[in-house]
Amino acid sequence: MEPVIETQGLKHVYIDADNNQVTALDGIGMQIQPGEFVAVIGANGSGKSTLARHFNALLLPTEGSVKVHGLDTLDENNLWRIRQDTGMVFQNPDNQIVAAIVEEDVAFGPENIGVPTEELKKRVEDALRAVDMLDYREHAPHLLSGGQKQRVAIAGTLALGSKCIVLDEPTAMLDPKGRKEILNTMKKLNREQHITVVYITHFMTEALLADRVIVMSKGKIEFQGTPKEVFSRVDELEKLGLEAPLAAKVAFELRKSGAKLPPGIITNEELAAALA
Amino acid sequence: MLDITLGQYYPGNSFIHRLDPRTKILSTLLLIIAVFLANTAVGYAALCAMVLFIILISGLPFMLVLKSVKPLLFIIVLTLVLHVVMGQGEHVLYQWKFIRVTEEGLRLGVQMAMRLILLLMISSILTFTTSPIVLTDGIEALLSPFRVIGVPAHELAMMMTIALRFIPTLMEETDRIIKAQTARGADFSGGNLLVRAKNMLPILVPLFISAFRRADDLAVAMEARCYRGGEGRTRMHQLAYRSGDVMAFVFAFAMIGLLAFLRWGPKLV
Numbered sequence: 001m002e003p004v005i006e007t008q009g010l011k012h013v014y015i016d017a018d019n020n021q022v023t024a025l026d027g028i029g030m031q032i033q034p035g036e037f038v039a040v041i042g043a044n045g046s047g048k049s050t051l052a053r054h055f056n057a058l059l060l061p062t063e064g065s066v067k068v069h070g071l072d073t074l075d076e077n078n079l080w081r082i083r084q085d086t087g088m089v090f091q092n093p094d095n096q097i098v099a100a101i102v103e104e105d106v107a108f109g110p111e112n113i114g115v116p117t118e119e120l121k122k123r124v125e126d127a128l129r130a131v132d133m134l135d136y137r138e139h140a141p142h143l144l145s146g147g148q149k150q151r152v153a154i155a156g157t158l159a160l161g162s163k164c165i166v167l168d169e170p171t172a173m174l175d176p177k178g179r180k181e182i183l184n185t186m187k188k189l190n191r192e193q194h195i196t197v198v199y200i201t202h203f204m205t206e207a208l209l210a211d212r213v214i215v216m217s218k219g220k221i222e223f224q225g226t227p228k229e230v231f232s233r234v235d236e237l238e239k240l241g242l243e244a245p246l247a248a249k250v251a252f253e254l255r256k257s258g259a260k261l262p263p264g265i266i267t268n269e270e271l272a273a274a275l276a
Numbered sequence: 277m278l279d280i281t282l283g284q285y286y287p288g289n290s291f292i293h294r295l296d297p298r299t300k301i302l303s304t305l306l307l308i309i310a311v312f313l314a315n316t317a318v319g320y321a322a323l324c325a326m327v328l329f330i331i332l333i334s335g336l337p338f339m340l341v342l343k344s345v346k347p348l349l350f351i352i353v354l355t356l357v358l359h360v361v362m363g364q365g366e367h368v369l370y371q372w373k374f375i376r377v378t379e380e381g382l383r384l385g386v387q388m389a390m391r392l393i394l395l396l397m398i399s400s401i402l403t404f405t406t407s408p409i410v411l412t413d414g415i416e417a418l419l420s421p422f423r424v425i426g427v428p429a430h431e432l433a434m435m436m437t438i439a440l441r442f443i444p445t446l447m448e449e450t451d452r453i454i455k456a457q458t459a460r461g462a463d464f465s466g467g468n469l470l471v472r473a474k475n476m477l478p479i480l481v482p483l484f485i486s487a488f489r490r491a492d493d494l495a496v497a498m499e500a501r502c503y504r505g506g507e508g509r510t511r512m513h514q515l516a517y518r519s520g521d522v523m524a525f526v527f528a529f530a531m532i533g534l535l536a537f538l539r540w541g542p543k544l545v
């Protein structure tokens with residue numbers, strides 16, 4: 001099957017305020033397959049947000065290429081197709097809601113691409129139902145919780161017809177309840193509607209639920225694999241400034257002091273079972 | 277928490293509330309013309325009756341609409357007093373030194389005051405019965421024919437939409453900043469104008485920084501959602517004229533006709 005997102009030798013150089021070149025991405029080659037749930041982790045400044053913006057053609061490669069559903073982001077004719085196919089959800093829940101009424105905001109994307117009124121209404125309703133926000137369709141966004149606002153943002157991408165959603169630290173500003181809401185919503189969309197998910201996060205517990213975890217450092221992919229593979233490499237993660245989940249760390253320390261534990265312990269349940 | 281209601285929308289489901297916003301904006305303009313046509317006691321009486329009638333079917337509390345006069349009350353009283361005490365004309369009713377009350381002055385003063393009061397009440401009925409969001413749609417639709425002569429109808433409407441969306445957020449933020457600064461011992465009360473303005477700086481600076489940051493984020497988010505200006509955009513809520521709108525227009529034109537007749541038509545008595 002054709003990958004949803006494919007990058008080859010992707011390099012991105014920013015020119016900062018003092019005219020210095022900042023290499024934010026340095027040769028990224030990766031593929032994301034349809035229906036995958038991929039988590040991207042990495043320390044601050046490792047290039048996660050820059051990478052995410054390439055998936056939506058908000059940034060264009062300095063070198064190398066990005067293909068979204070087979071379409072090259074460098075070709076301007078592909079721009080609107082790409083932005084429909086890959087939706088973006090950003091970190092700050094307030095700063096991505098455009099309209100003063102929930103359903104008007106969800107309609108913003110499809111309105112931009114000229115979806116006819118009747119279909120638009122259906123899309124908005126379906127999208128709000130999918131994120132469980134239909135009851136709030138006529139509410140003012142500023143009265144919603146952070147988690148609810150982010151779900152409205154997710155609905156906005158669904159209404160646009162996105163088959164792939166890229167979320168850039170969507171839970172960073174939310175409370176634990178909101179975090180759970182967003183993760184559950186994305187798991188459900190991934191499971192039931194086969195939405196491909198690229199989920200950037202600095203919460204390792206969220207990355208545990210992904211099919212694949214990509215670890216970034218200094219603009220490069222450091223290593224990747226299943227959550228089990230990635231989070232078992234406790235010391236390597238630590239060197240990159242990332243903290244493995246507590247269970248993985250405990251198992252790691254126990255093993256170091258000679259305990260015989262099976263490999264791949266990353267959740268509390270697995271740790272408890274191994275110690276029982 | 278701050279309870280922020282934007283504008284002065286008074287939610288309801290009356291005949292007036294349900295009118296198309298374009299109808300309401302245009303009818304308001306027509307009725308304003310009617311007010312300027314009035315020059316007889318009968319004319320003003322007709323206009324007052326009309327305003328009362330509209331308030332009645334809109335389900336708005338009368339006092340609420342009357343209160344919309346308050347911001348300009350001073351000017352209204354001043355207009356009235358000036359016209360009365362500095363009266364022109366020959367039918368002098370009372371004179372003391374430079375104070376001269378004439379029949380003409382009295383009439384003109386009352387007329388001007390009535391005009392202002394009616395204008396305020398009529399336009400406030402528009403904003404009481406139309407949510408700012410719907411009002412924005414109406415303004416955009418009414419302005420869009422003038423795009424050919426360079427009126428940025430869509431851009432204006434988009435600006436209003438974003439303002440409506442972000443004013444509550446920025447107000448919450450201001451509230452938060454004030455509380456934080458007060459907790460650190462800042463004092464926002466007292467002092468002369470200059471001192472007070474200086475005291476506002478610790479609020480304004482973080483507020484502006486955050487507002488620019490929000491604008492930046494929002495621009496990126498809008499672009500990510502395929503925003504490219506008004507060209508080729510559709511709307512979820514299409515505006516549509518219904519039979520009620522026709523009635524409203526007929527009513528507004530009838531008022532203009534009536535007032536024009538009272539002004540220029542054959543005298544009845």
Ligand SMILES: Nc1ncnc2c1ncn2[C@@H]1O[C@H](COP(=O)(O)OP(=O)(O)O)[C@@H](O)[C@H]1O
Nearest residue numbers: 014015016022024043044045046047048049050
């Ligand atoms: N607009 C910009 N101008 C200059 N440098 C930038 C800009 N945005 C990001 N950077 C730099 O690029 C690097 C990667 O940033 P970013 O992609 O935001 O990382 P992350 O999301 O992982 O924290 C950082 O060193 C950052 O300082």
Ligand SMILES: [Mg+2]
Nearest residue numbers: 048049168169
């Ligand atoms: Mg980031």
